[in-house]
Amino acid sequence: MGGVSNVPLIKDGKRLDGRKPDELRDVRIEAGVLERADGSAYLEWGSNKVLAAVYGPQEVLPKHLSDPTKAVLTYRYNMAPFSVDDRKRPGPDRRSVEISKISAEALEKVVLLEQFPNTMIKVFVEVLQAEAGTRCAALTAASVALADAGIPMRDLVVACAAGKINDTVVLDLGKSEDNFGQADVPIAIVPHTGEIVLMQMDGDLTRDEYTQALDLAVKGSMQVYELQKDALKRRYGGVVDEQ
Numbered sequence: 634m635g636g637v638s639n640v641p642l643i644k645d646g647k648r649l650d651g652r653k654p655d656e657l658r659d660v661r662i663e664a665g666v667l668e669r670a671d672g673s674a675y676l677e678w679g680s681n682k683v684l685a686a687v688y689g690p691q692e693v694l695p696k697h698l699s700d701p702t703k704a705v706l707t708y709r710y711n712m713a714p715f716s717v718d719d720r721k722r723p724g725p726d727r728r729s730v731e732i733s734k735i736s737a738e739a740l741e742k743v744v745l746l747e748q749f750p751n752t753m754i755k756v757f758v759e760v761l762q763a764e765a766g767t768r769c770a771a772l773t774a775a776s777v778a779l780a781d782a783g784i785p786m787r788d789l790v791v792a793c794a795a796g797k798i799n800d801t802v803v804l805d806l807g808k809s810e811d812n813f814g815q816a817d818v819p820i821a822i823v824p825h826t827g828e829i830v831l832m833q834m835d836g837d838l839t840r841d842e843y844t845q846a847l848d849l850a851v852k853g854s855m856q857v858y859e860l861q862k863d864a865l866k867r868r869y870g871g872v873v874d875e876q
């Protein structure tokens with residue numbers, strides 16, 4: 634997020650990759666792609682490629698983390714060393730720890746943790762290829778993987794970002810837009826209630842722009858939500874149970 638508006642990112646109403654301001658990159662989701670995990674999902678979002686795996690509910694280790702009132706949910710967001718242009722140093726860093734924490738908190742809002750006291754649900758997301766928007770892609774995939782694991786949830790969580798480039802509010806920033814744009818606002822919502830379970834902001838927006846960005850991000854999220862449900866229907870057939 635360079636905070637500059639003079640790098641041309643929109644020409645004749647179209648963005649550098651040909652999208653309109655309110656258009657998402659292509660999103661493709663597949664549920665149940667790994668045999669060893671209890672649940673899994675693979676997601677492509679533009680050039681982002683992420684793989685999510687879920688284990689549990691299972692025994693809590695280390696035991697002192699155990700909670701007699703509910704399951705403990707852990708989330709590990711990890712970028713593969715080969716996921717970015719300059720090799721990413723393996724292992725956690727401040728950014729991945731932050732993304733893991735806020736993503737776990739978002740999922741805790743929908744997973745019925747109280748049904749599984751003294752257990753642990755572990756979510757792992759590996760970013761195989763990154764091109765901006767990976768925290769949203771990761772959380773969206775994780776939510777499908779949790780459903781694939783058969784873990785009871787109030788609803789799926791779906792994430793999407795909006796932001797500002799060349800003084801225009803746009804949906805779902807790509808890499809150059811993220812680098813040279815003016816603001817990026819990733820959000821995650823619970824579609825049925827409209828509850829916002831994650832929100833961050835990088836850069837500056839006026840109050841009006843913020844409202845526009847939020848509106849766009851919610852609309853984008855709802856489009857991705859349909860794709861999450863389609864992925865689960867393709868895997869399990871029929872109608873996904875909507876409470």
Ligand code: UDP
Nearest residue numbers: 717718721763764765766767768769808811
């Ligand atoms: N990125 C990178 N190296 C890093 C972290 C990020 O090259 O160590 C790139 C990657 O393409 C990522 C983008 O910068 O998708 C934007 O990162 P940001 O922290 O805004 O998170 P994201 O938009 O992926 O959720």
